[in-house]
């Protein structure tokens with residue numbers, strides 16, 4: 501089959517990878533650089549104030565590890581979740597007892613550079629994917645070089661399908677045009693609003709921001725999630741993230757939020773210095789309100805046109821798993837796992 505994948509964030513690249521692996525001819529259509537929207541790099545399978553296990557996290561970690569292996573990269577393992585008070589310490593302790601293979605609870609002795617007076621949860625299966633944007637771009641270039649992938653830079657405007665074909669209406673710098681194929685996967689992140697307006701009611705867009713801050717020992721610090729997150733970004737700097745704005749008006753990073761985030765994280769990471777000017781980045785993550793599970797669904801009766809996204813704050817964890825189902829469901833939509841049906 502010739503399959504179009506629209507969007508080259510983590511979902512689009514994971515979809516492309518899975519479909520190429522399955523022997524399909526793929527054309528990746530996007531308005532941006534592959535991977536450029538992967539702003540931060542934490543893989544956290546135990547999220548929220550009670551460190552709840554993410555949906556299908558074991559399968560997701562296996563799929564992610566295979567995806568990373570194909571790119572010749574690996575996670576920097578380990579993620580520290582300091583408890584903020586005695587109540588959260590109780591919750592983390594019982595979570596560790598439920599998942600002894602993935603988590604360990606420690607009442608004392610946090611890693612060097614971390615302050616955790618109420619104890620800390622070691623999320624052993626979590627970690628940092630050091631540079632997802634660069635790796636995803638390189639992976640796309642490699643697939644292209646191998647002749648198994650074509651790429652097109654264009655703005656997708658709409659998509660339609662009939663019983664035999666799909667048409668993607670696109671706009672390039674030079675002209676408007678239509679790209680035709682056997683099937684298409686729309687992995688457009690926040691762009692799904694414009695291209696598939698009927699999905700807008702089922703999706704929510706949240707502004708997220710990341711900032712770099714100084715820390716002399718950045719390279720020795722573990723990745724930390726504590727009402728925000730921090731991971732090493734290189735010598736002398738850490739990347740902070742996690743201020744989310746549900747009623748955003750623009751995608752300009754808000755430095756005052758960055759300062760507040762820095763101050764909050766400095767309780768856990770003493771020694772955190774000022775923000776590094778010019779390194780703030782903002783983006784939109786998309787989620788399904790209440791359901792909080794990724795979106796993979798056919799957009800019409802033909803089963804030729806699919807939407808893939810709504811990965812929320814766990815795009816890096818879940819994208820390869822969900823993408824791995826594409827080769828099967830494109831042939832047979834009935835094979836869509838029950839827990840992905842809305």
Ligand SMILES: Cc1cc2nc3c(=O)[nH]c(=O)nc-3n(C[C@H](O)[C@H](O)[C@H](O)COP(=O)(O)OP(=O)(O)OC[C@H]3O[C@@H](n4cnc5c(N)ncnc54)[C@H](O)[C@@H]3O)c2cc1C
Pocket residue numbers: 506507508509510511512529530531532533534535537538539540541542543544654655656657687688689690691692694695707708709710741742781782783784785786808809810811812813814815816817
């Ligand atoms: C600040 C911030 C920090 C985050 N940190 C983490 C983290 O540490 N760990 C984690 O797992 N997740 C994190 N996330 C969430 C993660 O980034 C998302 O889950 C993930 O990016 C979603 O991937 P996606 O491919 O579905 O969408 P996107 O990454 O938004 O990709 C959409 C793609 O479609 C393209 N596109 C959109 N519209 C069109 C159009 N009309 N025509 C052509 N192309 C189009 C875009 O250019 C882009 O290539 C973070 C999100 C934000 C905003």
